Amino acid sequence: MDTRPxxxxxxxxxxxxLGWGPFVGAVGVMLIVWLVLxxxxxxxxxFQACVARLNAQGIDPSAIFYTEQAVxxxxxxxxxxxxxxxxxxxxxxxxx
Amino acid sequence: xxxxxxxxxxDQPPRGWSQLWKSEDWWAVWIGFVILAVVCGVxxxxxxxxxxxxxxxxxxxxxxxxWVGQPTTWRHSPVEAFSNDAKPLAYRGAIGVFCLxxxxxxxxxxxxxxxxxxxxxxxxxxxxxxxLAFVLAGQVWVKTHHLSYALWALLIGLIxxxxxxxxxxxxxxxxxxxxxxxxxxxxxxxxLFGLLLKLGVPGIFVAWVVTPVVLITTxxxxxxxxxxxxxxxxxxxxxxxxxxxVSAAIATAAACRAKKEELTLAVGMSLAxxxxxxxxxxxFIKLVGMGQVLGGAWMGGTIDATGAVSAAGEFVGEDAxxxxxxxxxxxxxxxxVIAFCVAIYWVTRVERDAAGSxxxxxxxxxRFPKFVIGFVVASLVFSWLYAGYxxxxxxxxxxxxxxxxxxxxxxxxxxxxxxxxxxxxxxxFRELGRYFAGGKxxxxxxxxxxxxxxxxxxxxxxxxxxxxxxxxxxxxx
Numbered sequence: 416m417d418t419r420p421x422x423x424x425x426x427x428x429x430x431x432x433l434g435w436g437p438f439v440g441a442v443g444v445m446l447i448v449w450l451v452l453x454x455x456x457x458x459x460x461x462f463q464a465c466v467a468r469l470n471a472q473g474i475d476p477s478a479i480f481y482t483e484q485a486v487x488x489x490x491x492x493x494x495x496x497x498x499x500x501x502x503x504x505x506x507x508x509x510x511x
Numbered sequence: 512x513x514x515x516x517x518x519x520x521x522d523q524p525p526r527g528w529s530q531l532w533k534s535e536d537w538w539a540v541w542i543g544f545v546i547l548a549v550v551c552g553v554x555x556x557x558x559x560x561x562x563x564x565x566x567x568x569x570x571x572x573x574x575x576x577x578w579v580g581q582p583t584t585w586r587h588s589p590v591e592a593f594s595n596d597a598k599p600l601a602y603r604g605a606i607g608v609f610c611l612x613x614x615x616x617x618x619x620x621x622x623x624x625x626x627x628x629x630x631x632x633x634x635x636x637x638x639x640x641x642x643l644a645f646v647l648a649g650q651v652w653v654k655t656h657h658l659s660y661a662l663w664a665l666l667i668g669l670i671x672x673x674x675x676x677x678x679x680x681x682x683x684x685x686x687x688x689x690x691x692x693x694x695x696x697x698x699x700x701x702x703l704f705g706l707l708l709k710l711g712v713p714g715i716f717v718a719w720v721v722t723p724v725v726l727i728t729t730x731x732x733x734x735x736x737x738x739x740x741x742x743x744x745x746x747x748x749x750x751x752x753x754x755x756x757v758s759a760a761i762a763t764a765a766a767c768r769a770k771k772e773e774l775t776l777a778v779g780m781s782l783a784x785x786x787x788x789x790x791x792x793x794x795f796i797k798l799v800g801m802g803q804v805l806g807g808a809w810m811g812g813t814i815d816a817t818g819a820v821s822a823a824g825e826f827v828g829e830d831a832x833x834x835x836x837x838x839x840x841x842x843x844x845x846x847x848v849i850a851f852c853v854a855i856y857w858v859t860r861v862e863r864d865a866a867g868s869x870x871x872x873x874x875x876x877x878r879f880p881k882f883v884i885g886f887v888v889a890s891l892v893f894s895w896l897y898a899g900y901x902x903x904x905x906x907x908x909x910x911x912x913x914x915x916x917x918x919x920x921x922x923x924x925x926x927x928x929x930x931x932x933x934x935x936x937x938x939x940f941r942e943l944g945r946y947f948a949g950g951k952x953x954x955x956x957x958x959x960x961x962x963x964x965x966x967x968x969x970x971x972x973x974x975x976x977x978x979x980x981x982x983x984x985x986x987x988x
Contacts, residue, residue: 438674449650454587457652466655472825472832476789477648477659478818479757481840482701482920486821488912490836494709495903 530881535689538619540885543696545615547889550575550918551896558909560902569908576913578607579921582645584654592646608925609638616689625683633684640667640932641925657789657819660928661757662782665775668935677936687933691765692882694926695850697919698758699889702847703897703911706840713974717812718841721966725753726849729959737951742861743769744776746853748952751777752959755843756785756815761927762846766854766880767861771934772946778931780956781815789819793826807831808971811838813963847890854883 456462469476473485481487531537557572583601585591593602613634621627644664648654653663671677677685726749733745747769751760757778764774792814796806806827814820817839824835858878863870870878893910900906946952 432672432676433674435675438670441670441674445647449589449647453650453652457586457650462652462655466651469655469822469825472821474818474821474825474832475654476657476818476822477654478821479659479661479816479924480698480701480755480920481817481836481843482911482915483924484818484821485916486832486836487817487840488907488916490833490840491706491709491907491911492904493833494706494837495907497709 532622534881535619535623535686536692536881538623539689539692539696539882542615542619542693543699543882543885543889546611546697546922547700547893547919550914554913554918555909558905560905567902567905569905571909571913573913573917575607576917577603579611579918579925580604581660581921581924582642582649584649584651585646586651589646589650592649604921605638605642608922609635611922612638612925612929615693616684616686619689620683620686629680629683633681636678636681637684637929637932637936640664640671640936641928643667644928644932655822657782657785657816657822659757659782659816659818660924661778661931664928664931665778665935665938668932669938669940670935672936672938673940681936685933685936687771687930687937688765690926690930690933691761692880694923694930695762695765695882696885696889697923697926698762699847699886700893700919701915701923702844702890702894704844704890704894705898706844709837709841711979713808713979714838714841716974717808717967717970718838719845721812721963721970722753722842722845723849725959725963725966726750728962729753729955732958733951733955737955739951739955741770741773741946743767744773744946744952745955747773747777748780748955749959750849750853751781752784752815752956753963754845754849755817755839756781756819757927758843759846759849761930762850762886763853766850766883767857768880770946772938772943775934775938775943776946776952780953784956784960785815785819788814789823790826793823793831796827796831802976803828803830804834804975805968805971807834808838808975809964809968811835812842812967812971813960814839817843847887851883851887854880 473489475484478484553575554571554573559570561568561570577600580598580601581604582592583595583598585595593605595601613631616634617627617630620630641664644660644667647663647667648658648660729749729752730746733739733749734742739745743764746767747760747764750763751757753759754763760774760777760781763769764777788810792810793806795801796809801809807824807830810823810827810831811820811834814823814835817836820835820839821832824832827835858875859870862878897906897910900909
């Protein structure tokens with residue numbers, strides 16, 4: 416039987432901190448980046464053309480799994496058509 | 512005699528039948544199953560199919576879609592994330608998921624001993640930070656560069672916890688494992704084993720032979736050559752690099768009970784290298800004049816994240832896009848197998864007692880992360896549901912489209928984001944630095960990814976160029 420004492424372990428960061436100064440600084444930097452810098456970068460014509468191309472294809476570059484973007488469904492449809500064609504040409508089995 | 516080392520309460524799940532309602536693992540399973548059952552119970556009966564000359568037309572009523580959506584993409588003002596011309600009511604998703612999370616996690620934690628009156632205000636605050644992470648990730652430039660919500664959720668939590676400190680009232684809702692495990696049960700429903708065979712032999716070899724070889728070799732390299740102390744860190748980096756990035760890292764880390772700092776490191780490295788690879792690989796493929804099919808298969812098997820693979824494929828060409836997405840999709844399914852095998856390996860081999868004796872079947876069951884059962888069951892049930900449709904186009908529209916893409920994968924994203932905010936809120940920069948000691952995790956990632964690049968290129972060339980030429984051109988058309 417395990418006789419070791421059980422204790423609730425708190426992460427160290429719940430005890431140590433740098434203070435409000437660095438916090439306000441970090442928030443300020445984020446505000447400048449997201450409200451000024453990134454909108455300016457997003458307005459460049461080359462970038463807008465790239466986004467338009469990705470959108471047209473149903474691509475979500477931030478997706479972490481195939482179910483999160485429309486292009487996966489399109490590729491699945493193509494794969495299904497291919498499987499169907501193969502089954503028809505070999506005469507094997509049922510259709511979908 | 513010195514005191515024996517103390518153990519974390521998190522390592523002491525309740526034994527016996529009470530674990531069914533006293534452990535986070537089982538609560539994650541119940542919450543995941545109830546969500547999946549309710550969504551299916553409402554959406555599936557609403558499906559009507561009209562067969563016509565041009566093919567079947569599917570009509571679906573999905574009342575959940577509007578209430579689970581994540582904040583949308585924005586360009587100039589964050590307000591666009593909640594209301595814009597295309598989606599004027601996008602803010603409803605945040606309201607719906609907050610209510611669902613408050614009720615589901617609140618009930619679970621109440622039964623497990625956390626009073627609801629303490630959880631509710633804490634959850635509200637953590638949820639607001641989660642929404643903020645989605646807003647940061649939704650800026651169109653950020654989104655296009657695959658700087659996903661996981662990164663911003665971690666950053667927001669880290670900034671708070673390491674500057675002003677995580678306020679005491681927030682702590683009842685800082686439940687990383689609970690959110691991750693619930694999200695993973697929902698992820699299980701997205702893994703359809705029927706998709707496996709769609710690519711045929713070449714795709715299976717590229718996605719399913721190279722990946723386990725790279726995973727096992729990288730793990731071995733980390734243990735034997737680099738001598739990384741933490742096996743959980745080693746396997747989490749190996750899985751995240753060889754399978755599919757963030758989602759594989761989450762599943763593997765949960766299966767082997769990796770520390771939150773280890774998951775943070777693995778995810779951070781994966782995101783950083785993904786951003787580089789999604790631009791460098793298409794450039795290199797075009798530079799050397801590599802064929803689109805070979806290039807697409809190479810990128811699909813090596814770039815960690817699904818979205819980045821698609822974007823990189825698009826940069827090369829339409830055929831490369833289709834092949835890359837197809838290979839990545841098949842690799843995505845490997846997550847289920849990897850998580851299950853890692854869980855089994857950990858409870859039977861890694862977590863042996865000090866004497867090294869073989870654990871009994873009961874001990875294995877006790878240690879086994881139960882959410883993996885929910886993950887596997889959800890996967891099998893949805894694979895069966897998908898296969899049950901006579902017309903696969905209808906199955907794809909209903910199961911993969913309406914139920915998963917529009918509903919459960921949105922919820923899963925919310926739960927993972929809650930988890931990453933929680934990780935940030937409970938992580939210390941200095942502790943994080945300790946795990947990076949000597950740069951070994953980075954060396955492991957670099958060596959593993961180099962092997963992955965070489966092996967995948969060789970296998971893609973062997974399969975798609977030498978043995979089955981033309982196998983994927985058909986897909987590319």
